[in-house]
Amino acid sequence: MSYFQPEIECASRETMRALQSERLRKIVRHAYDNVPFYRESMGKKGLTPDDIQSVDDLPKLPFVSKDDLREAYPYGLLAVPRSQVVRIQSTSGTTGKRVVGFYTQEDIDHWDECCARAIVAAGGSKEDVVHVSYGYGLFTGGPGLNGGSHKLGSMTLPMSSGNSDRQIQFMCDLGSTILCCTPSYAAYLAETIISGGMRDKIALKAGIFGAEAWSEEMRRDIEAKLGIKAYDIYGLTELSGPGVSFECSEQTGMHVNEDCYITEIIDPKTGEVLPEGSKGELVFTAIAKYGFPMIRYRTRDISVLRRQPCSCGRTFLKIGRLMGRTDDMLIIRGVNVFPSQIETVLLQEGCSPNYQIIVGRVNHTDTFEIKVELTPEMVADTVKEIEKRENDLVEAMRSMLGISPKITLVAHRSIARSEGKAVRVIDNRKI
Amino acid sequence: MTIDQLTVFVENGPGRLLEITETLSKAGIDLRALSIADTAEFGIARIITSDHQRAVSLLREAGFAVSTTKVLAIGLDDEPGALVKVLRILADESINIEYLYAFITRQKRQAYVVFRVENNDAASAALAKHGVTVVGVADIDGA
Numbered sequence: 001m002s003y004f005q006p007e008i009e010c011a012s013r014e015t016m017r018a019l020q021s022e023r024l025r026k027i028v029r030h031a032y033d034n035v036p037f038y039r040e041s042m043g044k045k046g047l048t049p050d051d052i053q054s055v056d057d058l059p060k061l062p063f064v065s066k067d068d069l070r071e072a073y074p075y076g077l078l079a080v081p082r083s084q085v086v087r088i089q090s091t092s093g094t095t096g097k098r099v100v101g102f103y104t105q106e107d108i109d110h111w112d113e114c115c116a117r118a119i120v121a122a123g124g125s126k127e128d129v130v131h132v133s134y135g136y137g138l139f140t141g142g143p144g145l146n147g148g149s150h151k152l153g154s155m156t157l158p159m160s161s162g163n164s165d166r167q168i169q170f171m172c173d174l175g176s177t178i179l180c181c182t183p184s185y186a187a188y189l190a191e192t193i194i195s196g197g198m199r200d201k202i203a204l205k206a207g208i209f210g211a212e213a214w215s216e217e218m219r220r221d222i223e224a225k226l227g228i229k230a231y232d233i234y235g236l237t238e239l240s241g242p243g244v245s246f247e248c249s250e251q252t253g254m255h256v257n258e259d260c261y262i263t264e265i266i267d268p269k270t271g272e273v274l275p276e277g278s279k280g281e282l283v284f285t286a287i288a289k290y291g292f293p294m295i296r297y298r299t300r301d302i303s304v305l306r307r308q309p310c311s312c313g314r315t316f317l318k319i320g321r322l323m324g325r326t327d328d329m330l331i332i333r334g335v336n337v338f339p340s341q342i343e344t345v346l347l348q349e350g351c352s353p354n355y356q357i358i359v360g361r362v363n364h365t366d367t368f369e370i371k372v373e374l375t376p377e378m379v380a381d382t383v384k385e386i387e388k389r390e391n392d393l394v395e396a397m398r399s400m401l402g403i404s405p406k407i408t409l410v411a412h413r414s415i416a417r418s419e420g421k422a423v424r425v426i427d428n429r430k431i
Numbered sequence: 432m433t434i435d436q437l438t439v440f441v442e443n444g445p446g447r448l449l450e451i452t453e454t455l456s457k458a459g460i461d462l463r464a465l466s467i468a469d470t471a472e473f474g475i476a477r478i479i480t481s482d483h484q485r486a487v488s489l490l491r492e493a494g495f496a497v498s499t500t501k502v503l504a505i506g507l508d509d510e511p512g513a514l515v516k517v518l519r520i521l522a523d524e525s526i527n528i529e530y531l532y533a534f535i536t537r538q539k540r541q542a543y544v545v546f547r548v549e550n551n552d553a554a555s556a557a558l559a560k561h562g563v564t565v566v567g568v569a570d571i572d573g574a
């Protein structure tokens with residue numbers, strides 16, 4: 001077993017708690033002293049930094065929501081002089097205002113370390129060629145894994161997303177061994193590699209895929225197609241970026257980098273902290289991030305937290321596969337629909353996991369359409385066979401979701417992808 | 432003897448069919464026959480070309496979902512009732528036709544009919560028994 005920083009990754013519970021408590025005290029004081037938002041929100045609860053002495057005091061602190069961040073745009077949460085900021089990253093801001101994150105050099109160093117640990121956990125070392133096909137720029141995916149790979153000392157290919165022919169060319173010519181990108185882009189590259197007859201020419205052994213929720217079926221599909229082991233990675237721009245948590249060889253959940261993040265699970269309705277093993281909303285406190293402190297940030301991501309020994313030797317607690325985002329959930333004709341359920345059905349039915357959900361409203365009734373890309377194997381020469389395929393899918397969706405969508409088969413690779421991140425939901429309802 | 436037919440899924444929308452034919456013509460591949468089945472939402476283009484393998488890989492590279500279907504082709508005498516005779520043979524042998532399309536070659540002034548049936552061997556045998564021979568792609572080449 002190898003680790004990037006064994007003294008941290010395999011630290012005893014007592015050592016880690018002591019480190020977390022110390023870092024929590026410091027970050028709370030820093031936020032209180034430098035950010036009016038934190039001073040006010042703590043003040044409303046009658047708290048001062050002296051009330052926070054250890055990890056046990058964390059639940060006393062107020063939450064930070066995504067709306068708080070949007071209101072603070074652009075400089076509202078900046079906690080250091082601008083001269084100390086060396087980097088800015090941002091969310092894509094598809095709904096409402098963007099969230100902008102500020103990083104000091106120390107923040108970047110911690111972020112890079114978190115990503116380097118993820119690469120090592122996926123079997124990476126200095127000997128590897130790390131192919132980063134996440135988008136670069138404001139999006140944190142590319143810069144995060146790039147930084148981790150660089151820190152580790154691996155040969156880093158800053159490919160960014162798009163131009164798949166060039167991606168595959170470099171993969172073959174330079175012998176890329178670890179691919180980092182979104183799972184939907186990995187699935188797309190896998191299809192392209194296979195249809196181009198290039199499967200024997202690639203040397204990939206592992207993939208680190210994140211920035212989107214994906215299913216176990218999709219993991220097995222990508223693993224089989226590329227002949228690799230596929231690892232999940234999690235993070236948010238609000239919390240630096242990818243590398244908040246990462247999978248190890250056990251592939252049974254993602255270890256949280258506990259020296260940098262304290263994890264809680266709460267009931268999304270009441271805000272109450274739930275015991276280990278319960279399903280709820282993930283809340284993180286970044287304890288090693290000074291440019292843009294994030295204390296009890298409500299992620300809206302639904303998961304489970306578990307602390308049990310792992311065969312990899314790491315003592316970091318694990319969060320389970322994301323079960324969806326509280327804001328990903330669609331309510332269609334009164335039924336809760338998670339895009340991840342649709343993906344599961346598509347993979348079970350042997351379809352491409354590239355899909356798009358289009359919701360609308362006609363005469364006060366929701367319309368629900370799923371566009372599914374045809375794979376070459378699905379191309380039939382008779383209309384009745386293609387229509388049968390559509391009907392089978394409608395039936396499988398109905399039994400999984402409880403409502404029937406209209407299924408529209410569309411041409412191979414016709415669903416738009418941006419920064420390697422597929423646009424999964426188009427909600428045209430004006431409510 | 433069967434003929435390789437390209438089957439391409441085409442979303443209904445302007446230009447998609449043009450894109451297919453352009454991709455092939457730019458590469459110097461001739462279309463021998465083309466037939467389209469369409470519904471309100473999509474179309475299926477069935478194409479026989481002068482160079483099947485190359486056409487498949489070119490269209491795949493261009494991003495089309497393409498598959499290969501084995502079909503039968505026969506030459507028809509230019510006389511009334513020639514097709515009726517063939518259809519009668521297949522019907523008598525209980526061979527179901529999924530679809531068929533016909534085309535005429537310019538130089539040979541010969542008509543050909545392409546059949547898609549469930550079982551190519553059974554259909555070929557039935558036709559042979561009545562003196563109708565299926566042709567290969569070479570027979571309709573240079574058309």
Ligand SMILES: [Zn+2]
Nearest residue numbers: 248310312314
């Ligand atoms: Zn582990």
